[in-house]
Amino acid sequence: xxxxxxxxxxALERLNTRENARPRVAVHKxxxxxxxxxxxxxxxxxxxELAQLVEIVHFAEAGPMDPEAAVDIAFVEGSISTxxxxxxxxxxxxxxxxxxxxxxxxxxxxLQALRNFNADGATGWTEAVYAQPEFINSLxxxxxxxxxxxxxxxxxxxxxxxxxxxxxxxxxxxxxAPVVDKDKLCVECKRQQHVCVLVAKGIPCMGPVTHxxxxxxxxxxxRDCYACFGPAENPNTTSLSRRFEGLGLMPExxxxxxxxxxxxxxxxxxxxxxxxxxx
Amino acid sequence: xxxxFDAIRDEGFSRVVGPVARDGAIVYRDIASAxxxxxxxxxxxxxxxxxxxxxxxxxxxxxxxxxxQALKPLxxxxxxxxWRCERDESGRLAFRDLAQEHEPTAVIGVRACDLAALQIxxxxxxxxxxxxxxYAARRSSLFLVAVHCxxxxxxxxxxxxxxxxxxESGYDLAMSELDEGFVVTAATDRGRAVLAAMGLDxxxxxxxxxxxxxxxxxxxxxxxxxxxxxxxxxxYARLExxxxxxxxxxxxxxxxxxxxxxxxxxxxxxxxxxxxxxxxEHLRQWDSCFTAVHSYMGHFLVRxxxxxxxxxxxxxxxxxxxxxxxxxxxVGCGRCIAWCPVGIDITAEVTALMESGDAQS
Numbered sequence: 001x002x003x004x005x006x007x008x009x010x011a012l013e014r015l016n017t018r019e020n021a022r023p024r025v026a027v028h029k030x031x032x033x034x035x036x037x038x039x040x041x042x043x044x045x046x047x048x049e050l051a052q053l054v055e056i057v058h059f060a061e062a063g064p065m066d067p068e069a070a071v072d073i074a075f076v077e078g079s080i081s082t083x084x085x086x087x088x089x090x091x092x093x094x095x096x097x098x099x100x101x102x103x104x105x106x107x108x109x110x111l112q113a114l115r116n117f118n119a120d121g122a123t124g125w126t127e128a129v130y131a132q133p134e135f136i137n138s139l140x141x142x143x144x145x146x147x148x149x150x151x152x153x154x155x156x157x158x159x160x161x162x163x164x165x166x167x168x169x170x171x172x173x174x175x176x177a178p179v180v181d182k183d184k185l186c187v188e189c190k191r192q193q194h195v196c197v198l199v200a201k202g203i204p205c206m207g208p209v210t211h212x213x214x215x216x217x218x219x220x221x222x223r224d225c226y227a228c229f230g231p232a233e234n235p236n237t238t239s240l241s242r243r244f245e246g247l248g249l250m251p252e253x254x255x256x257x258x259x260x261x262x263x264x265x266x267x268x269x270x271x272x273x274x275x276x277x278x279x
Numbered sequence: 280x281x282x283x284f285d286a287i288r289d290e291g292f293s294r295v296v297g298p299v300a301r302d303g304a305i306v307y308r309d310i311a312s313a314x315x316x317x318x319x320x321x322x323x324x325x326x327x328x329x330x331x332x333x334x335x336x337x338x339x340x341x342x343x344x345x346x347x348q349a350l351k352p353l354x355x356x357x358x359x360x361x362w363r364c365e366r367d368e369s370g371r372l373a374f375r376d377l378a379q380e381h382e383p384t385a386v387i388g389v390r391a392c393d394l395a396a397l398q399i400x401x402x403x404x405x406x407x408x409x410x411x412x413x414y415a416a417r418r419s420s421l422f423l424v425a426v427h428c429x430x431x432x433x434x435x436x437x438x439x440x441x442x443x444x445x446x447e448s449g450y451d452l453a454m455s456e457l458d459e460g461f462v463v464t465a466a467t468d469r470g471r472a473v474l475a476a477m478g479l480d481x482x483x484x485x486x487x488x489x490x491x492x493x494x495x496x497x498x499x500x501x502x503x504x505x506x507x508x509x510x511x512x513x514x515y516a517r518l519e520x521x522x523x524x525x526x527x528x529x530x531x532x533x534x535x536x537x538x539x540x541x542x543x544x545x546x547x548x549x550x551x552x553x554x555x556x557x558x559x560e561h562l563r564q565w566d567s568c569f570t571a572v573h574s575y576m577g578h579f580l581v582r583x584x585x586x587x588x589x590x591x592x593x594x595x596x597x598x599x600x601x602x603x604x605x606x607x608x609x610v611g612c613g614r615c616i617a618w619c620p621v622g623i624d625i626t627a628e629v630t631a632l633m634e635s636g637d638a639q640s
Contacts, residue, residue, distance in 0.1 A: 049554045170552050179549075183534070183570045186620075190538030191357035191565050193306070193348060198620045200303035200329045208533035208620050222302060233571045234585060236531045243327070243621045 011070035012095055023072040023173065025050075026058035027102075028092050030078030030085050031112060031142060035159040036103035037061045037077055043162045050166070053173060070095045073172055075165075076151075079105040079112060079142040086139065086148060093149035098172060101145040102165070104158035104261050108230050111158075112142040113264035143264065153178055158228035158261045161213050181212055182233040185225055189216040197224050204244040204257055209235035209267070230262040237271035252279035280313030280340070280461070283424070283452075286476035287385040290469055292422045296353065297387035298346065300331055305346030307353070307386070316340035316388075324432035324613065327622025341388055341456045344432035347539045347618050350393045353386065354417045355400060355544060358564040361413060365558040378412040381420035389425045389450060391443030392435075392612035396541030398449055402604055403544050413563075422469065425450035429493040431501050434613030436626055439504030442610040444497040455490030462490045503616075503626045506633055508607055511598040513633060518590070522631050527586025529621055534567030536615035536623075537592065542608045545573065568592050593628065 015024065027037055040047055041062055056062070057069040074096035080086050093099060104110045115122045121140025126133045145151050155164055168178040185207035189196070197219050198205040205224035207216075211232045218225050231237075237258065244254045255275035258268040284295060297310040300317040310316070319337025322344055323330045329347075360377050367373045404414035428437075428444035437443030446453050451470035455462040462482045465471040482490075507513070537543040547566035552559040566573055569588045574581035582588045600608035609625070616624045 046554055053554070053556075166554050167551070170554050170556065173556065174552070181572075183567075183572070184531070186531075186533040186535050187538065187565070187567055187570065190347075190535060193352055193357065195302035195304040195306060195347065196329075196535065196618055196620070199327060199618050202328070205620075208531040208535075234532050234583075236529075236585065239529050239531055239621050 010094070012097065015070040015072065015097065022053065022055045024057050024069065025054045025073045025075070026066075026069060026071040026092075026096070027056070027061070027075045028058065028067065028077065028088075029060060030076065030089065030106070030145075031081035032078030032103065032105040032110065034061060034077070036106075036157075039102075039160050039162040039165055040075075043166065046162070046166055050169065054169075067092075068095065072097045073169070074099045075102050076100065076106050076145050077102045079109045080139070080145060080148050081112060081142040082138050084137075089145060089148050098152045099145075099149070100153045100155060100168065101151045102155050103160045104156060104228060104230065105142070106145045107154045107156045108262040109142045109144050109264035111261050114259070116141045116143070116264055117259075153180070155180065155213075156211050156230045156262075157213050161215065164213055183212050184208055184232045184235075185210045185212050185214070185216055185219075185229070188212045189219050192216050192220065194219045197222060198243075198247075202247050204247055204249055204254075206240075206257060208240050209237050226260060227257070227268070228261045230265050231267040235267045237267055238274075241271055241275060250279065251275045255279055280316070282477045282479075283387070283473070284312055286473045287422065287424075289476060290422070290473050292383045292385040294382045294384040295387060296384055298341075298343075298349075300333075303331055304329055305331070305343055307346070307349055307388075310387075313340070317343065321430065322346075322432055324434040324617040325622070326434070326616050326624045327619055329617050338458055339456050341426045342430045344428060344430060344435050345390055345392070345612055345614065347614060349541065350386065350389060350397055350423075351400075351541050353384070353421065354397065354414060355404070355546075355565075356413070356417065356563075358562060359413060360560050361548070361563050362561045363558065364561070376412070378416055381417050383422070384420050385422040385424060387424045387426075389423050389446070390428055390612070391425070391446040392437045392610040393541055394423070394425060394446050394449040395437075395440075395442035395610040396612070399542045399604055399606070399608065399610075400544060422473075423450045423452075425453040427453060427455045427490070427494045427497075429456065429497050431497050432613060432617070433502060434616040434624075435501050435611065436503040436505060436613060437611035438498040438501045439508075440607065440609055440611035441508060444501075445494045455493065457486060457489055457493075459486075462486055503613065503624075505597075505607075505609065505611070505626055505629055509601060510607070510629065510633075511601045514594050514598040517632050517635075518594070520632055520635065522628070522635070523586045523590050525631070526589050526623060526628050527584060529623055530569075530585050530589045531621055532569040532585045532588050533620060534569040535618050535620060536625075537567040537569060538565060539614040539618045540596075541612060541614070542596075542610060543567070547572070568595065593625070597629070 058066045101107050126136050171178040197203050203224045206227035207225040210227040211229040213229045241254045255272050258272040298305045299308050300320045318340045319334040321332045363375045404411040425446035451467045453464050465474040545566045546563050548563050550559050568591045596608040
């Protein structure tokens with residue numbers, strides 16, 4: 001039987017053989033606004049409780065810095081948008097037992113994925129926005145983490161819901177697979193007894209195709225959902241967009257409902273394309 | 280009306296819930312006096328559409344059919360904690376039942392369809408040998424003031440299911456609203472006590488006749504219907520009908536119909552452990568046969584396709600319900616029609632399913 005010398009084991013293998021240590025956690029940032037990391041920081045007391053339960057070894061926004069540390073759980077915020085990021089995500093994956101992508105950018109490419117639909121990628125926009133675009137080195141696309149490495153759990157939302165994040169952490173600490181509710185937003189909206197804005201006001205609410213998780217925030221204030229949590233399971237975007245057309249939306253406006261924060265998500269991408277071709 | 284509020288409170292029902300016009304719909308909320316009621320408000324309902332209209336000279340407070348929800352959330356809570364688990368000092372798990380008493384509550388403006396649905400829910404939740412203590416506590420806290428329906432919506436079809444528009448039973452007080460006031464009858468001892476305390480004049484035969492005719496007209500004015508009160512065999516014979524595909528293409532599987540249905544009772548239970556892992560709460564919340572997890576078992580989804588989810592809902596509601604509860608699960612309130620975002624109409628879908636004699640077509 002071949003003997004593996006200690007020097008040949010990876011950092012992750014050594015992590016896996018530890019005993020009685022607190023799980024090590026890292027929060028990594030890629031292309032994003034940092035809003036999902038704020039879900040941790042804004043959690044206040046819960047973050048302090050978490051710090052007792054786990055060892056937070058890397059979380060630049062909160063203080064600890066050790067980006068190359070091997071960890072039990074790696075949270076990843078942001079899309080893969082630069083050549084540097086496409087290399088760094090591989091290293092993060094290699095150093096992580098369990099990887100959780102956090103928020104719209106990490107799960108679908110986010111708002112910046114709108115550039116994926118440009119023939120010249122980000123070039124035109126970069127030149128329009130930056131005084132010295134030659135210093136910008138970005139990929140033509142902004143893509144979800146799962147298109148680059150294996151992701152064990154995706155938590156959608158712009159931003160993610162802190163309650164959902166901490167529930168997932170708790171389940172991981174118990175050693176069980178986290179369960180994420182993928183139902184439509186309507187299920188939660190009705191539980192909270194909000195009046196349906198689509199039916200009672202005739203406004204184009206995305207709730208019937210959108211992943212629950214936010215707590216039905218927008219309908220609670222009489223606003224239409226704009227799908228920041230991305231597509232729900234089994235989304236019938238075709239039927240809903242036909243309804244939007246019936247409400248008086250022009251094809252271009254119907255297309256835009258799907259071409260926003262989660263434009264790169266396949267269900268929304270397909271529906272956007274179908275209506276763009278008609279407009 | 281204000282004498283009703285006073286008499287109800289004197290009878291011990293400190294909380295009063297009733298209809299108000301808010302956010303563009305009739306919703307049931309805590310109300311303080313008759314001034315909170317939606318006077319002069321009418322509802323216009325159609326598949327996928329609900330609008331309120333205000334009539335400035337309207338004197339009536341109940342000249343509408345219904346809103347998205349009425350009694351169901353008061354008896355079958357959308358989300359509630361059933362029990363809590365914590366470690367005691369010896370490290371053993373201790374479970375605490377969180378069933379509780381609820382404030383005595385009077386509900387004003389209950390419709391016949393909601394009372395019919397309530398009776399079904401009582402059968403479901405309170406039947407021995409395992410009555411649900413959480414449901415029982417909420418139900419027993421309620422004093423129900425029905426209002427016979429005089430203004431059905433275009434989506435209503437309670438006359439065809441036999442559940443309205445007159446409230447027949449299950450209430451403490453029932454009222455007919457006329458332009459000049461209310462004709463009130465009592466069905467329970469506490470209802471009679473409230474009625475006596477209100478000190479009303481006896482209704483004249485003219486007023487009584489007017490009240491009866493309005494309810495009769497409300498039944499005749501309903502344009503929608505189901506073809507039979509028992510569609511069990513007819514639906515079981517059409518399980519592979521091509522129309523399920525047709526409705527499956529339109530259906531959003533969003534669960535709005537089941538949430539607004541006053542008889543749908545499906546729920547999911549889940550545990551929410553605190554981050555520390557020292558305590559955990561067990562929740563129950565409304566679920567829907569239109570969600571994926573509802574049919575998840577042993578690593579596969581029984582009903583992945585929308586067509587199968589819609590079929591499950593319709594065949595449970597109108598067919599297998601007969602086997603469970605001795606009647607159909609539809610009370611004809613029409614809520615699933617109005618509150619479906621894409622306006623799928625249960626009466627039209629059933630008609631389409633029945634039209635073809637060839638069950639396999």
